[in-house]
Every structure is written in structure tokens, then in C-alpha cells.
Amino acid sequence: MKFARDTWLIFQRQFLLLVRQPVWLFVGIFQPVMYLLLFAPLLKPALQASSNAEAYRIFVPGLLVLLAIFGGLFQGFGLIAELRAGVIERSRVTPVSRLALLLGRSLRDVVSLIAQAIIITLLALAFGLTVFIGDLLLAYLLLALIALMTSALSYGIALVVKSEDALAPLMNTIAQPVLLLSGILLPLSFAPGWLQGIADWNPFSWAVDGARALFAGDLGNDAVWQGLSVMAVITTLAVTWAAREFARSVR
Amino acid sequence: MIETKGLRKSFRSRQGRSKKAVDAVRGVDLVVAQGEIFGFLGPNGAGKTTTLRMLATLIEPDGGEANLAGADLRTNPGEVRRRIGYVAQGGSTWDESTAREELVLHARMYGIGKAEARQRAERALEAFQLTEYADRKCKTYSGGQRRRVDIALGIIHDPKIVFLDEPTTGLDPQSRAHMWDEIRRLRAEGMTVFITTHYLDEADALCDRIAIMDHGEIVAEGTPAELKREISGDVVLVTVEGSAQDAAKVLETEPYVTRLETSDESGLRLYVNDGARDMPQILRALDTAGFALSSIELHRPSLDDVFLTKTGRSLRES
């Protein structure tokens, strides 16, 4: 009860501060729309898809997963600014739940990601994507898990390194292989065998496969439950670890 | 109200390749009574902030124990948090929120309900003369206004003890006087106030009791008057035209000089038993040795003199 209340309190505050920055809305929507408009036309021939709808069914879930990963991974910068301002220390002298300090923030990130995802889905629908609403909601759940995980990781790492200068290269180093090996932009079915072998070890490639199956309307596909479970497990670990970092002494 | 025993903390920090341990706090024993303004005086790096951060549950002590308002620091930090307030040296407000938002949020983090939190925020804004700026973003505040918000935040939940880390650093003299009044008002309400400061006059005027800290240890403790009384006699400040070192050689041998320090190129600090009686003798001795005086001053020992005799350094210099 106290925990839920605390989480809601932190979430409200963070959400309010976010919507006060209209720049965020602009950047958050502009980027994916560019991908959709400028990149997608190349897809149909490249993927040898039979229709625009099919091309979008492959591309859009990948794009959404990409946004979830990146949107989350770079949240740590905001936290470093809060650390510097003394806001985190001020929170830590109160009896507020440490898990709530993390979750309130991460849930804000999840909500803003889902808002982005809805806008992109609507646009893609206008361009000819078709998807079942039930499958779509399940895909959003998957995205929410990813965003929760990556933002929690980012917050945890921010608390450990405590400086933007260290966080930026670290996040890029994590993001790059994750991106290249997850088959996000193009499916790995084109990749040589050894590359696919490595990709199997990339948890996000499971997530992408799951999301693609959902957008394809293939709810019974093993990739769906596998993707969801892999993400759920890693998210739990990431959240537990990051909440501990909030509880530990930081300066 | 506060009782600590053997509180210790050392930090491991990297210096180039080698790791070095800094003993920031080495065994602090303190007793602070309820309703007292207790001052922590010491130069940069003495370990004041580290001690406060330990007492405020922000860092775990390496050793020792503490009891705050009846709650044990080690076994029950959650209860300690409920009973204390803490105002950090570096501030605690977020640029993009308003003072009112910060106060309401902070009250709510202590589990206070929404309506009650709003009322408390309103009262705090009034008490700290912030009503006028309450709904402006914190980034638009002056340093003094911002500091007042910090302190209002620290006491929004009516703690039994409040820790204020350098509450007046960076304030102009008028704001500083205001802040002293605020702090005295907290005491009048029965709160125990624990402040740190670099200012001797502040410690002297504001604090009921003080502890002088140096290199992680408490070197003296008592009321300002007690501490000054420990240094018997008076202080004579002499500035000569020429080298203070040479003048020191002359005065060292005078029997009535109990202690002597050179404070800079040409300044001397003499501790004597009775300034009024000994000053003429000092003048005579210097005159005989051929030193021309540029000034001579007599005063009662200050806290700086206490610091000087306890640590061998002046607080002003360090």
C-alpha cells in the first residue's frame, strides 16, 4: 500500500516535469516518423515483401523495440542531473520506498514510450499496416517490459558512474551490439549462420521475434511466449538491481 | 536527543593507479540535548558533512553507533528518517519545479496526506517569506531564496532533529541574520538543531554548544563561553614594520608571554595573562630592540584562538 502510494507520487512528479517540456514530445515523435516515412519505402523491395502491409509488419515491430531500448537506455542522464541537484539525496533521507524511487521514474518512461508507440502504430495503419488489437496489446506489453528494463538499467548505471561523461560512452557501447545483433531493422533470417548463432544470445532478438510474430497475427508462435518470458525475467533482475542501487549510499 | 559513540568512516578513493583510504571521520563521540542549537565548526575537509550524512542515514558508518531521538541508527534507520530532517550543503531543489511543488512533494514523501501537505507547504512558505515566489520555478530564485526553500523542505514534517549543513554559506549579511532568526525559532519550537559552519561569529552568536572538528576528530567541545575561558588571559595582536620572525625572537623571551604565533609576514599574536598590564611592556621591549610598530590591538580570546591552540592552525587560514 505504502509502496503503491510512493510509486504513484514519484510517477506523478516525474510525469508532470516531462510534459512541461514540449521539446520531448517533438523529438520523441519526429524521429520515429522520419524512420517510418524515409526508411520504410526502401523496405518493400529490400524485404521482397509482397505488399506494403507485409513490409510494415516486419519493420514496425522492430522500430518499436528499437525505440523502447533507446528510449530507456538514455534516461540515466536525467537522473544524473537530479543527483547533482541534490534531489535524490533529499529523497533518500525520507522514508519513501527505494523501489518506488526507481519504479516511479521507470513507469514514467514506460508511459511515454507507449504513447510514442501508439502514434507510430496509428501512422503505420494509415500507410496500410493491419494488426489485430489483441495481438497489438500483447506487443505493447512486451514493449513496456523492454522499456522498464532498459530504463531501470540506465538508472542503476547512472547511480554507479554518477557522471554524464562516463554514462554516454557506456550506453553507446551497450546499445550498439544490442542493436546490430537483434535483427531490429532487418530480420536476421538474411544473416549467415554464425551471426544468427550469436544473435540467439541477444535477449532483444527474442523480443523482436516475439513482436514480429504478434504483428503477423501469429499468436500461437513459440516466439511470443519466449520473447515475453525472456524479457520478464531480465526486467525483474534489472529492476531488483537498480532499486538496490537507490537504497545504497550514493554521492 | 543525539548520542554517538565512536562513529567512523573512511573512503577509498582512487588517486591515479593507487587506491588511497581517506579517514574522513575517526571516532566521533557526541551528546546533543533536546532543544539545543549545536554547532559543528571546522575547516574544509574536517569531516563535518560526512558525520552529518552518517547521522542522516545517507552513508553507512564503518564503525560506532548512534541514537537519534530514541531510534538506533544501525538497527532502525527507517525510524531515524521519520524523526530527523536533513538539509544538504549543496542544496536540494529541482530547477524546473516551484517551491510549492517541492514542499508538497517532500511532505508527501513522509507519508503526509495531500490536503495536509498543502497546508504545511503554505505555512512553510509564509514562515520563510517565500509566498511571493512560491509558484515560480526554482531556477529563477536567488541563492538566499533557494537556501530558504532547502531549509523549509528539511523541516516540513516537523522533525525532532534537523541537520543543517552550512545553512548560511553564500548568504549576504542580511539574509544571514534572517536565517539565524529562523534557526532560533526552530529551537523555540523545541526542535534540536545541528548545524555546521565555517563562520566563527556564527558559531559564537547562534550556537548553544559547539564542537570543533579537525581531521575527522573532535578537538574541543563546550559552550562558546567555556571554550574561550579555557584560554586564560588576553590576546594582543601586533603588527611591526619589518619581519615578524625577528620581532618574535625578541618577544619570545619575555616572561609574561604565555604563547606566541606569527600570523603573517609582519603580524604577531601574543597570548598574555593580563593585556592591560602587559601591553606597555611589549611596546617597551620592541622599542628597545628597535622595531617600529604599525599597530597594536588588545582583545579577548575568540573561537579562532581556541581553534589555534587546539590544532596549531588558524581556522581562517585553513
Ligand SMILES: Nc1ncnc2c1ncn2[C@@H]1O[C@H](COP(=O)(O)OP(=O)(O)OP(=O)(O)O)[C@@H](O)[C@H]1O
Ligand atoms: N564520497 C567520498 N569519497 C571519497 N572521499 C570523500 C568522500 N566524501 C568525503 N570525502 C573526503 O572526506 C573528508 C571529509 O569530507 P567532508 O565533506 O566531511 O568535510 P567537511 O568538513 O564537510 O568540509 P567542508 O567544510 O568543505 O564542507 C575530505 O577529505 C573529503 O575529501
Ligand SMILES: [Mg+2]
Ligand atoms: Mg561539508
